[in-house]
Amino acid sequence: MATKEQVQTEEVSRPVSFKHSIEVQNLYRFVSENGLRREAQLLLKQVHQILAPKKKRRGRAKKKVLQ
Helix, strand or coil, X not given: CCXXXXXXXXXXXXXXXXXXXXXXXXXXXXXXXXXXHHHHHHHHHHHHHHHCCCCCCCCCCCCCCCC
């Protein structure tokens, strides 16, 4: 196990990147070693669906009726 000092110096020396964090790398390794790719994909799709903003759809422009 890494000590707090080692973890802090590692975080400071690298630019902030979510994909390169130790926790995410361990998650990727766990998913790969246990054959959970499909389950992880379904889970991440659900999370993305909840967190991502809904796209606005543009419909056809309505015709203006002259009176």
